Amino acid sequence: MFNTSIIIFMLLVLAGFAAMLLVFTPIANKYQQTLQVKPTMLPFSYIYMFYAVGTVFVYYFFEHNDFIEPLTAACAFLPLLFAAVIFIASMFCSGWRYGLIVSTCVAATVFLQPLGDGFSYGVHNVWAARLCLIVFFSVFCIFYGVLNFLPHIVIVPSVVTLLGMAVLFLFSAAPLYITLCSALLIGTLGGYFCINMNTVRVPLDNGSCCALAYLIAALMLLDSGEYSFSSCVIFTTFFWSELAFAVWNKFVAVKSGALFENTNSAQAAYKYNLNFLVRSVAKICSISLLIGWFQLFAINQYSLVIIGFGIMSWLGYTMLHPFDGSLKKINQEFIADVKKNISDIHNDIKSLNTPAKTAKTSKMSKTAKTGRKRKTTARKKEK
Secondary structure, eight states, X not given: OHHHHHHHHHHXXXXXXXXXXXXXXXXXXXHHHHOXXXXXGOHHHHHHHHHHHHHHHHHXXXXXXXXXXXXXXXXXXXXXXXXXXXXXXXXXXXXXXXHHHHHHHHHHHHHHSOOOTTOTTOOTTHHHHHHHHHHHHHHXXXXXXXXXXXXXXXXXXXXXXXXXXXXXXXXXXXXXXXXXXXXXXXXXXXXXXXXXXXXXXXXOOHHHHHHHHHHHHHHHHHGGGTTOHHHHHHHTHHHHHHHHHHHIIIIISOOSSOGGGGSHHHHHHHHSOHHHHHHHHHHHHHHHHHHHHHGGGOSSSSHHHHHHHHHHHHHHHHHHSOOSSOHHHHHHHHHHHHHHHHHHHHHHHHHHHHHHHHHHHHHHHHHHHHHHHHHHHHHHHHO
């Protein structure tokens, strides 16, 4: 069973990867010639079409009876409609109107989920749980574009989150349907990433980021009743840490620029090359995978989520803003600075006594000169 599922997973990934390479290569060449993005060149439209067709294929040709709560056609296909609405609405409106549309689609998706006994955070108050999910995923979708300083920064954590959800199947913590749907997005996003490997050849707009985040959120909500929702939340902690840093830099430290320009990854992009940035983001996100998988064996559903957010925040700051030089060099520079400060203080104290000494010396020299003049005058008179 597992071997067959892994083979199907890999085939879907390869199919999405190859399809996007074929589609995006001519689009990238056209964009480099004109530097204009037309609606037919938007990358998410092709990612969405492949994912929609693949979802229908997976739903009807593979069994999905391993859900705790039965998977209905509405839960499988309505998110596809909502994703299209979010993507198309981004072309015609923005601001609070667009945020309202996204929140409405998220709310409708949340109410599609039964939130049974497998929901990690209990259902003693179903309305409170649904409200929290609506707020959580609305913020997730609306502000997912904060990672869109470069397409690579969006794609890497997205693929890692989807990979984390897919591997949950190996722990018997997620249904096969979620794993195969994740494979569809992993393959298409991987193809898009390869097109933009060295330079940005096909840019990603904010509406595409919102719609992509919604598709990821819809898969997470399908997993909300499978006892592994906390792991899915941990997989997204890189986004939440970046959003927290961006809000802090923008509104507390009062830095200039848009919100997406104040993330750790965006600031690191100004200092380091693209390869370093991608490797660092991938390393940080891989830690969230380990924490998320370990959450399956945790004794509660809250501790590792909070710890994971703290670790992601710390790693995001330290790995994207590394110190220059070794620890020994840093210590030497610190000691040199301390010695310099002590020397400056000593010189300042010494300079405070200098004027008094100078005045006394000048007075003595003046007295000596007067005495010499008197002696010279007396000698002349004697002569």
